[in-house]
Amino acid sequence: MKKIFLNCDLGGENFGLYQIGNDEAIVPLADAVNIACGFHAGDPPQSMNKTVQLAKKHHVKIGAHPGFPDLQGFGRRKIDMLPADVYDAIIYQLGALSGFTTAHSIKLHHVKPHGALYNMACKDEKLADAIAKAVIDFDKNLILVGLANSKLVEAGKAYGLAVANEVFADRTYQSDGSLTPRSLDNAVIHDKDQVIRQVEEMINHQLVTTVTGEKIEIKADTICVHGDTVEALELVKAIRKLITH
Numbered sequence: 001m002k003k004i005f006l007n008c009d010l011g012g013e014n015f016g017l018y019q020i021g022n023d024e025a026i027v028p029l030a031d032a033v034n035i036a037c038g039f040h041a042g043d044p045p046q047s048m049n050k051t052v053q054l055a056k057k058h059h060v061k062i063g064a065h066p067g068f069p070d071l072q073g074f075g076r077r078k079i080d081m082l083p084a085d086v087y088d089a090i091i092y093q094l095g096a097l098s099g100f101t102t103a104h105s106i107k108l109h110h111v112k113p114h115g116a117l118y119n120m121a122c123k124d125e126k127l128a129d130a131i132a133k134a135v136i137d138f139d140k141n142l143i144l145v146g147l148a149n150s151k152l153v154e155a156g157k158a159y160g161l162a163v164a165n166e167v168f169a170d171r172t173y174q175s176d177g178s179l180t181p182r183s184l185d186n187a188v189i190h191d192k193d194q195v196i197r198q199v200e201e202m203i204n205h206q207l208v209t210t211v212t213g214e215k216i217e218i219k220a221d222t223i224c225v226h227g228d229t230v231e232a233l234e235l236v237k238a239i240r241k242l243i244t245h
Contacts, residue, residue, distance in 0.1 A: 004203055004220060004243050005031035007112070007145070007166075008236065009065060010051060010227040023051060026227050028058045029240045034065035034112045034145075037093035045100070052100040062101055063145065066093035067114035078116045083130035086117070090134035098138075110164065111135050112145035113152070119179065122150035132159045148219045149177055164221040167202045169195050169239055170229065173210045177218065180211055188229065195235055199223060199242060 008030045010023045027033060035051050055062050066089065068079045081089070094111065101108050113121055113131060121127040128146075132155035135144050140161070146152030148165035156163040170189045172180040180187040189195050201207050208218045223243070225236050 005061075005164075005222045006236070006239060006243060007032040007034060007063065007222050007224050008227045008232075009034045009114070009224065022233050023054060023227065025233050026236050027051075027054050027060055029236045030060055032061035032063055032109060032222070034063045034114075035097055036114065037064055037066050037097045045096075048097055049100050049103075052097075052104055052106065056104050056106050061109035062097075062106060063110035063112050063143075064094050064097045064108060065112055065114045066090050066117070068117050078120060083126045086127055086130040087134045090131055091138055094134070094138045108139065108142060110143035110145050112166070118147070118152070121152045121155075122147040122178065125151050125155070128152045128155035129158075132156045132161060135159075136161055145222060147177070147179070148221075149217075165219040166222050166224055167199075167208070167218055167220040169199050169223050169225050170235060173208050173216070173218075175210045175212055175214050175216065177216060186211060188226075190229070190231055192231065192234055192238060196238055196242065199239055203243065 008026055010026060010033045033051065033055050035048060037048065052062060069089065098108055121131050128151040131152065132144060135142050136159045143162045143164050144152070144156035145164045145166050146156065148167055153163045153165055168179060172186055172189060174180055189198065198208065201209065202218055202220045206217055206219060207215045209215050223239060225232060225239060
């Protein structure tokens with residue numbers, strides 16, 4: 001089995017006194033973390049600084065997790081932005097996070113857009129192009145993470161970036177390979193056994209079973225587990241064990 005790296009959406013997924021997730025327990029189990037850069041979540045600069053230090057302590061790779069400017073909607077609402085404005089937003093957020101990685105003598109490893117921006121860019125060539133261009137203009141050595149077989153991955157390849165096809169351990173899939181919208185009840189998988197079955201199918205057979213029961217091909221370079229669910233820690237432990245052996 002090829003090397004699959006485990007990434008978790010963490011790093012400042014908080015707002016004010018509201019703290020989401022269990023970063024300190026999850027980070028040591030991950031290969032990489034995706035850190036919110038202040039637009040959709042986080043209390044910059046404190047959250048970014050704290051999470052960068054936590055990742056460095058455990059030798060975990062750091063990725064930027066830029067999103068739409070949407071604190072109230074946690075970056076999960078569609079926003080109509082011009083590609084040029086998306087480019088600017090990505091550069092701005094990468095700059096914010098890289099300030100802390102530089103301060104702590106650690107390099108950014110990858111970029112993974114968040115929420116609605118991620119989902120839209122996986123289908124919209126112009127948005128995907130704007131994101132990929134921003135990433136390569138900022139640092140050509142960064143890896144662009146995108147939904148497996150998506151427009152975002154294609155855009156990264158077109159610009160000569162290293163890319164990582166991402167699959168989701170705890171999300172369900174539509175027949176076109178997209179994620180089930182979070183507005184639907186079956187979007188997130190909470191049962192650990194079901195999550196493990198899905199991960200095994202994706203990494204061992206390059207397939208995923210959709211919500212309609214259809215099996216479709218999928219390429220997995222990295223597996224994502226969301227850190228903001230109740231069962232996140234147990235899922236990360238189980239997947240860590242699965243991909244290590």
